[in-house]
Amino acid sequence: xxxxDYYLMSINNIxxxxxxxxxxxxxxxxxxxxxxxxxxxxxxxNNVLEKNIKNNLSYRSxxxxxxxxxDQKTFIKNIEEIEHVAKAIPQEAYSTNIDIDSIxxxxxxxxxxxxxxxxxxxxxxxxxxxxxxxEKNVCIVPKKFQLQNLEDSTKDxxxxxxxxxxxxxxxxxxxxxxxxxxxxxxxxxxxEKFRVVGVYDQEINMGEYYECYINFEDILEIxxxxxxxxxxxxxxxxxxxxxxxxxxxxxxxxxxKELGYNVLLRSIPNTKLIDIIESVCTVLSxxxxxxxxxxxxxxVIKTAExxxxxxxxxxxxxxxxRNLWYSVIMESVITAIIGFILSCIFVFLVVVILYLVxxxxxxxxxxxxxxxxxxxxxxxLFMSLIISIFGxxxxxxxxxxxxxxxKNIKK
Amino acid sequence: MSYEMILNKAxxxxxxxxKKIYALNNVSITIKNGLFYAIMGHSGAGKSTLIQILGxxxxxxxxxxxxxxxxxxxxxENEKSYIRMEQIGFIFQSFYLNPKLKAIENVMLPxxxxxxxxxxxxxFKAMELLKKFGLEKRINHYPxxxxxxxxxxxxxxxxxxxxxxxxxxxxPTGNLDEENEEIVFNELKKLxxxxxxxxxxxxxxxxxxxxxxxxxxxxxxxxxxx
Numbered sequence: 001x002x003x004x005d006y007y008l009m010s011i012n013n014i015x016x017x018x019x020x021x022x023x024x025x026x027x028x029x030x031x032x033x034x035x036x037x038x039x040x041x042x043x044x045x046n047n048v049l050e051k052n053i054k055n056n057l058s059y060r061s062x063x064x065x066x067x068x069x070x071d072q073k074t075f076i077k078n079i080e081e082i083e084h085v086a087k088a089i090p091q092e093a094y095s096t097n098i099d100i101d102s103i104x105x106x107x108x109x110x111x112x113x114x115x116x117x118x119x120x121x122x123x124x125x126x127x128x129x130x131x132x133x134x135e136k137n138v139c140i141v142p143k144k145f146q147l148q149n150l151e152d153s154t155k156d157x158x159x160x161x162x163x164x165x166x167x168x169x170x171x172x173x174x175x176x177x178x179x180x181x182x183x184x185x186x187x188x189x190x191x192e193k194f195r196v197v198g199v200y201d202q203e204i205n206m207g208e209y210y211e212c213y214i215n216f217e218d219i220l221e222i223x224x225x226x227x228x229x230x231x232x233x234x235x236x237x238x239x240x241x242x243x244x245x246x247x248x249x250x251x252x253x254x255x256x257k258e259l260g261y262n263v264l265l266r267s268i269p270n271t272k273l274i275d276i277i278e279s280v281c282t283v284l285s286x287x288x289x290x291x292x293x294x295x296x297x298x299x300v301i302k303t304a305e306x307x308x309x310x311x312x313x314x315x316x317x318x319x320x321x322r323n324l325w326y327s328v329i330m331e332s333v334i335t336a337i338i339g340f341i342l343s344c345i346f347v348f349l350v351v352v353i354l355y356l357v358x359x360x361x362x363x364x365x366x367x368x369x370x371x372x373x374x375x376x377x378x379x380x381l382f383m384s385l386i387i388s389i390f391g392x393x394x395x396x397x398x399x400x401x402x403x404x405x406x407k408n409i410k411k
Numbered sequence: 412m413s414y415e416m417i418l419n420k421a422x423x424x425x426x427x428x429x430k431k432i433y434a435l436n437n438v439s440i441t442i443k444n445g446l447f448y449a450i451m452g453h454s455g456a457g458k459s460t461l462i463q464i465l466g467x468x469x470x471x472x473x474x475x476x477x478x479x480x481x482x483x484x485x486x487x488e489n490e491k492s493y494i495r496m497e498q499i500g501f502i503f504q505s506f507y508l509n510p511k512l513k514a515i516e517n518v519m520l521p522x523x524x525x526x527x528x529x530x531x532x533x534x535f536k537a538m539e540l541l542k543k544f545g546l547e548k549r550i551n552h553y554p555x556x557x558x559x560x561x562x563x564x565x566x567x568x569x570x571x572x573x574x575x576x577x578x579x580x581x582x583p584t585g586n587l588d589e590e591n592e593e594i595v596f597n598e599l600k601k602l603x604x605x606x607x608x609x610x611x612x613x614x615x616x617x618x619x620x621x622x623x624x625x626x627x628x629x630x631x632x633x634x635x636x637x
Contacts (some may be wrong), residue, residue: 004530009523016511313507316468317521318496318573320489 003330010330013310021335027295028339028387031288032380033346038281039376040351045277047371048206056206057115057123060246061266063091063238064256072239079241082255084248086120088241093220094266100147101191103160104168110147110210112172114139114222117213121242123205127163128198131215139194139214141165142202146209159209162199169193170212174222179230190225194218203366240266289387297391308399324400328392336388340381414479414498414576414608416442416465421474423460423631434460436631438474444576447603448610449618452628458612459581461628465610466499466579467491479576496524500570504582506562508554514541514565515550521572528573540568544598560591567598578602580611589617596621 014021066075072090079088095115100108117123117140122130131138145160176188194214202209243252249265256263311324319327351370358368423435434457442448442465450458463469464476467483476483478494486494500521508517518537522528528536541550544564554562563583570578580599584592592615599609600621611618619625627634 005523008530009520012512012516012520015516016509018511309507310509313509314520315492316466316495316501317524318492318494318499319524320492322489323492323524 006326006330009327024335025338027292028384029342031292032343032384034288035285035380036347036376038285042278043371043373058267060243062241063264064241065238065262084244084252086242086244088239089216091240092223093216094240098172101171101173103170111149113211114214116216116219123200125198126201128166137194138197139212140198141196141212143199144209148210165196169195293387297395311399328396332388332392336384340384414444417477419475422472424472433631445603445606446623449622449625450612456628457631458628462579462581462612467495498575500575500578502566502570502580502583504585506566510554513551518569518572525573544568559587563595578609584615
């Protein structure tokens, strides 16, 4: 008996047991869909998180404090000597919020967030170049550039294409304050121009539309200028250690601790929700697989009485055990493949609907990119075959293997 | 080649606690080619056991069974399955047609394991057989759409699917009216004219009109052979 014969016979049997076949295929389809969707959900969320950590400076920055009498320069030098530390900076050199005066000569009102950068510590550039070491008054802007807190919301609220700003100048404005009175008084207005040398993708970087990068030294100078009349001095202010790669965070943290420093991550990605989603997806997948498996076994056992005499008859016609097993297994394989195809269709529809929903959602949700791991499909096809074959073999074992022809055909 | 079945000093014993029940008691018969055999007797006489033994659906407790010269006791389960497929066709009292398959699909079921019938020929052969038995208009009907007589004729066609030499029928007219009883026995008689051997277990006296040999059984023993 050839495979084609088993196939034809199975198709015949399936035709005769349409309801059970449909029920089993749908059950397998649903459980596999949940399995594949779980994989897509967790992979997509992990992808967002990974981008967050890898590309965003904040997630690879560590506050390092030291309460011993040691000057800041030595402290910074000590930290920079640690392997995987790309740069150590006073915390005020990390970033500052600043008002904007004009872009390419056109007066605008709004604010920017300026973040420190250099050739080693830079967002991924999509046009132009990075900021060189000691290069002053240059900046990198987001691809979709939009000022914060705009007063005139009609024109200025538009998103500017960052690439169009390349080689143009952005003018910022900040002030000196007199801190001698009860409330600080503006005493001097300082304007400073920055030439746009690079553009980054704020979505890949998980950044905001108003985040620009300038040299660390520039940030420090702006901060010093703003606070120069203030009497505030703290030699115990923490230093920010920026790690070369988020994967090395743990190693650097341990090295800093070994040196006796107090360490604290600047930002901790909230993975709790992701962990919960992952656990829920896993539990859901396992539950549906168990439900599918038990339902298939229950269904097959339920119809076993009918099949008992069918298989008994086949034995009477001369079918041997091998013929019967192959035919049972062939039916299971067909059920599994149909279940798998149903799950693919269902997953495709869900992904398309979700994609359309996310495209029309807010900017944060638009950052989610569907990661479809094709191994998940192979894995689910394998699972589907296992569930179906195991279910059928388990339920048919006694009928095929043990019962005699007479026992089987006597209703 | 002469097709025959030989049962020699055959015993089939069932145990009920410590008590032994002889369903077949030292039975010796020779079933010859091309004849219509009727096995008759009251309930519990051992008729059905005899037909199950001859059809290799059950095995002997002792004694020998030869089919076309082969000692069945020496054969494996797979070899017995092969002989069932090639040499024996079964007809049952309750027809045992698969209710979810059409007449033609029921007839094709035994053909799948017969490598001598090509895939492409199955359908044609099943159709030809159904036509031969006057069922050409019932080819695509499900068993529930057929009368009792038609269902039993489909079952006869199915028994002939692999062109066996022996047709074993266990009370084939038990569920039929008189008119259909005659039709079925008539069809079975026709088969013997084609060289097939028909063995029928029945209570029905009408069979005497058709049978070439009648075996009366009582308590597992063949009492009389006519």
